Amino acid sequence: MKKLSRRSFLGNSTSLSLAGFFGMMPVLGKQKQQGDFVHHVYFWLKNPGSAEDKAKLIEGLNTLKNIKAIQLARIGVPANTNRDVIERGYDVSWLLFFNNLEEQEVYQKHPVHLKFVENYSHLWDKVVVYDSVDV
Template sequence: MNKTTRRKFLKNTALASVATAPVFAAEETKAKELFVHHVYFWLKNPSSEADKAKLLEGLDALTKVPQIKMAHIGLPASTNRSVIERSYAVSWLLFFDSLEQEEIYQTHPIHLKFVENYSHLWEKVIVYDSVGPKRG
C-alpha cells in the first residue's frame, strides 16, 4: 500500500487542477458568444502629443460603458516586420458578451458623447469586428 503524505496529496491536487484548468476554460468560452470590436485611429495631427493625450483621455472615459467586458487602449509596438501595421496612433480593443451588447454600446450616451467631443482629432478610423467560428 502506498503511503500518501499530506504534502504529496496537496501537490498532486494542485497539479491536477492546473492540468484541467484549460479544459474548463475552453468549455466556458464555447458557451459565450464573444464579440470583439477593434478600432484603429489615425490622428489629423499625428505628431501632436496633445491630440494623442486628448484621445486617450476620451477613451479612458469611454471604458465606463457598462456593456464592455474588457477594454485595452494600445499604441503601436516597436515591433518591425513586413506584416505589421504601425501607422495608426491609437488602438481601442473591446470585448463584449454578444453582438447585442456591442450594439447597445454603439448607442450608449457615453459613446455618443465621445464621438461628439473627440472625432475632430482623427483623420481616419478603421474598425475590425469579429466573432468566434461556429464549431461542431
C-alpha cells in the first residue's frame, strides 16, 4: 500500500469534495427551467361590490384548474397593502404558469376555457392580461 503525504491527501480530498459539491448543485437548489410562460389575468367585475359575483367568478376559475397544460394556477384578490405603486382596483386575479407559449395556446383553445368565457364573461367589465416569459 502506497503511503500518502499530508499534502497529497488534502489535495485529493479537496478535489473530491469540490467534484461532489458541484455534482450535487441541482439537488441543492431548484434548477431554472428555460421557457417558462406566465399568464396573469386581472378581472374587474361589473358589480365590484357583489360578493356573489366574485364568488361566481372564482367558481368559474376553479373549473379551469384541471386543464392539463397548466403547470400551476392561483386565484387571488387584492392584498391589504398600500403603496403608490400597487394596483388594487381589480377584483380577482388569475395567475397561471405554463411550460411554454404553445401550452398556453392549448389552454386558450381548450373547450373548458372556451366554456368558462361563455358562462362567466357577463360578470366582468374589464380584463387585463400580462404575459411574460422567464429570462
